[in-house]
Amino acid sequence: MAETKLETLQALVGTTFSPSDWILVDQDMITNFGNLTLDPDPYHQSPDWAAKHSPFGAPIAYGFLTVSLLSHLQRSAFVNSMATENSSIGEIGMPLNYGFDRLRMIQPVRAGQSIRGVFSLKSVTEKPGRGVLMTVSSTVEIQKEDRPAMIADWLFIVP
Numbered sequence: 001m002a003e004t005k006l007e008t009l010q011a012l013v014g015t016t017f018s019p020s021d022w023i024l025v026d027q028d029m030i031t032n033f034g035n036l037t038l039d040p041d042p043y044h045q046s047p048d049w050a051a052k053h054s055p056f057g058a059p060i061a062y063g064f065l066t067v068s069l070l071s072h073l074q075r076s077a078f079v080n081s082m083a084t085e086n087s088s089i090g091e092i093g094m095p096l097n098y099g100f101d102r103l104r105m106i107q108p109v110r111a112g113q114s115i116r117g118v119f120s121l122k123s124v125t126e127k128p129g130r131g132v133l134m135t136v137s138s139t140v141e142i143q144k145e146d147r148p149a150m151i152a153d154w155l156f157i158v159p
Helices: 005-012 027-036 047-053 063-068 070-082
Strands: 023-025 096-105 113-127 131-142 150-158
Touching: 005 113, 005 131, 023 027, 027 063, 063 070, 063 096, 063 150, 070 113, 070 131, 070 150, 113 150
Parallel strands: none
Antiparallel strands: 023 113, 096 150, 113 131, 131 150
Protein backbone atom coordinates (compact mmCIF):
# COMPACT_ATOMS: atom_id res chain seq x y z
CA MET A 1 0.00 0.00 0.00
CA ALA A 2 1.38 3.44 -0.97
CA GLU A 3 2.01 6.01 1.74
CA THR A 4 -0.26 9.05 1.88
CA LYS A 5 1.11 12.59 1.85
CA LEU A 6 0.35 12.79 5.56
CA GLU A 7 2.38 9.64 6.32
CA THR A 8 5.24 10.78 4.09
CA LEU A 9 5.35 14.16 5.84
CA GLN A 10 4.96 12.73 9.34
CA ALA A 11 8.02 10.58 8.70
CA LEU A 12 9.98 13.78 7.94
CA VAL A 13 9.01 15.72 11.12
CA GLY A 14 12.21 16.72 12.89
CA THR A 15 14.26 16.53 9.69
CA THR A 16 16.62 19.40 8.99
CA PHE A 17 17.15 19.64 5.25
CA SER A 18 20.41 20.48 3.52
CA PRO A 19 21.05 24.23 3.66
CA SER A 20 20.40 26.33 0.59
CA ASP A 21 23.21 27.72 -1.49
CA TRP A 22 24.60 31.09 -0.37
CA ILE A 23 23.29 34.13 -2.25
CA LEU A 24 24.82 37.58 -2.30
CA VAL A 25 22.60 40.47 -1.19
CA ASP A 26 24.30 43.36 -2.93
CA GLN A 27 23.40 47.03 -3.20
CA ASP A 28 21.80 46.55 -6.62
CA MET A 29 19.42 43.92 -5.22
CA ILE A 30 18.53 46.17 -2.28
CA THR A 31 18.02 49.23 -4.50
CA ASN A 32 15.90 47.28 -7.00
CA PHE A 33 13.73 45.93 -4.17
CA GLY A 34 13.22 49.47 -2.81
CA ASN A 35 12.32 50.76 -6.25
CA LEU A 36 9.82 47.94 -6.81
CA THR A 37 8.17 48.48 -3.42
CA LEU A 38 8.24 52.30 -3.72
CA ASP A 39 10.30 52.62 -0.53
CA PRO A 40 13.17 55.15 -0.85
CA ASP A 41 14.41 54.73 2.75
CA PRO A 42 18.05 55.93 2.92
CA TYR A 43 18.96 53.16 5.40
CA HIS A 44 18.68 50.88 2.39
CA GLN A 45 19.02 53.07 -0.69
CA SER A 46 21.84 55.53 0.07
CA PRO A 47 25.34 54.20 0.78
CA ASP A 48 26.59 57.75 1.52
CA TRP A 49 23.75 58.50 3.96
CA ALA A 50 24.07 55.09 5.63
CA ALA A 51 27.83 55.50 6.08
CA LYS A 52 27.26 58.78 7.96
CA HIS A 53 23.99 58.20 9.83
CA SER A 54 23.22 54.50 10.15
CA PRO A 55 24.34 52.61 13.26
CA PHE A 56 25.33 49.82 10.85
CA GLY A 57 27.81 51.97 8.89
CA ALA A 58 26.46 50.73 5.55
CA PRO A 59 23.14 50.15 3.80
CA ILE A 60 21.13 47.20 5.03
CA ALA A 61 18.68 44.97 3.21
CA TYR A 62 15.00 45.62 3.68
CA GLY A 63 13.57 43.11 6.16
CA PHE A 64 10.88 42.30 3.61
CA LEU A 65 13.60 41.60 1.03
CA THR A 66 15.01 38.97 3.39
CA VAL A 67 11.50 37.52 3.82
CA SER A 68 10.87 37.55 0.06
CA LEU A 69 14.09 35.58 -0.55
CA LEU A 70 12.74 32.70 1.58
CA SER A 71 11.02 31.13 -1.43
CA HIS A 72 14.28 30.98 -3.38
CA LEU A 73 16.24 29.76 -0.34
CA GLN A 74 13.66 27.06 0.44
CA ARG A 75 13.62 25.81 -3.15
CA SER A 76 17.43 25.68 -3.17
CA ALA A 77 17.50 23.81 0.16
CA PHE A 78 14.97 21.22 -0.99
CA VAL A 79 16.81 20.69 -4.30
CA ASN A 80 20.03 20.19 -2.31
CA SER A 81 18.21 17.75 0.00
CA MET A 82 16.75 15.78 -2.89
CA ALA A 83 20.29 15.35 -4.23
CA THR A 84 21.18 13.49 -1.02
CA GLU A 85 19.71 10.31 0.42
CA ASN A 86 16.77 12.25 1.94
CA SER A 87 14.80 12.34 -1.30
CA SER A 88 11.25 11.76 0.01
CA ILE A 89 10.64 15.53 0.28
CA GLY A 90 10.14 15.53 -3.49
CA GLU A 91 7.20 13.14 -3.17
CA ILE A 92 4.84 15.45 -1.27
CA GLY A 93 3.54 17.53 -4.15
CA MET A 94 3.34 21.30 -4.39
CA PRO A 95 3.04 23.07 -1.02
CA LEU A 96 1.20 26.41 -1.02
CA ASN A 97 2.39 29.32 1.13
CA TYR A 98 -0.05 29.75 4.05
CA GLY A 99 1.78 32.48 5.95
CA PHE A 100 3.73 32.65 9.19
CA ASP A 101 2.99 31.89 12.82
CA ARG A 102 6.15 33.57 14.00
CA LEU A 103 8.68 35.77 12.22
CA ARG A 104 11.51 37.70 13.85
CA MET A 105 14.22 39.89 12.34
CA ILE A 106 17.27 39.16 14.48
CA GLN A 107 20.08 41.01 12.71
CA PRO A 108 20.19 43.16 9.57
CA VAL A 109 21.86 41.95 6.39
CA ARG A 110 24.41 44.53 5.24
CA ALA A 111 24.84 45.22 1.54
CA GLY A 112 27.49 42.82 0.25
CA GLN A 113 26.76 40.00 2.70
CA SER A 114 25.66 36.51 1.66
CA ILE A 115 22.75 34.62 3.19
CA ARG A 116 21.42 31.07 3.09
CA GLY A 117 18.36 29.28 4.41
CA VAL A 118 18.18 26.37 6.82
CA PHE A 119 14.83 24.60 7.10
CA SER A 120 13.43 21.83 9.26
CA LEU A 121 9.98 20.29 9.31
CA LYS A 122 8.55 21.17 12.72
CA SER A 123 5.03 19.73 12.54
CA VAL A 124 2.39 18.24 10.28
CA THR A 125 -1.38 18.42 10.84
CA GLU A 126 -4.17 17.02 8.70
CA LYS A 127 -6.77 19.63 7.72
CA PRO A 128 -9.80 17.69 6.43
CA GLY A 129 -10.99 19.04 3.10
CA ARG A 130 -7.94 21.29 2.75
CA GLY A 131 -4.91 19.00 2.83
CA VAL A 132 -1.96 18.83 5.17
CA LEU A 133 -0.65 21.82 7.15
CA MET A 134 3.15 21.86 7.50
CA THR A 135 5.06 24.12 9.86
CA VAL A 136 8.63 24.64 8.69
CA SER A 137 11.19 26.17 11.04
CA SER A 138 13.08 28.61 8.83
CA THR A 139 16.37 30.36 9.58
CA VAL A 140 18.18 32.83 7.35
CA GLU A 141 21.87 32.73 8.22
CA ILE A 142 24.40 35.43 7.36
CA GLN A 143 27.78 34.16 6.20
CA LYS A 144 30.52 34.74 8.82
CA GLU A 145 28.01 35.95 11.45
CA ASP A 146 27.03 34.18 14.66
CA ARG A 147 23.46 35.46 14.75
CA PRO A 148 20.89 34.80 12.01
CA ALA A 149 19.18 37.52 10.02
CA MET A 150 15.74 36.04 10.55
CA ILE A 151 13.85 33.14 12.09
CA ALA A 152 10.30 32.13 11.26
CA ASP A 153 7.73 29.37 11.54
CA TRP A 154 6.56 29.21 7.94
CA LEU A 155 3.24 27.52 7.18
CA PHE A 156 2.36 25.56 4.05
CA ILE A 157 -0.76 23.70 2.92
CA VAL A 158 -0.17 20.60 0.83
CA PRO A 159 -3.47 19.99 -1.03
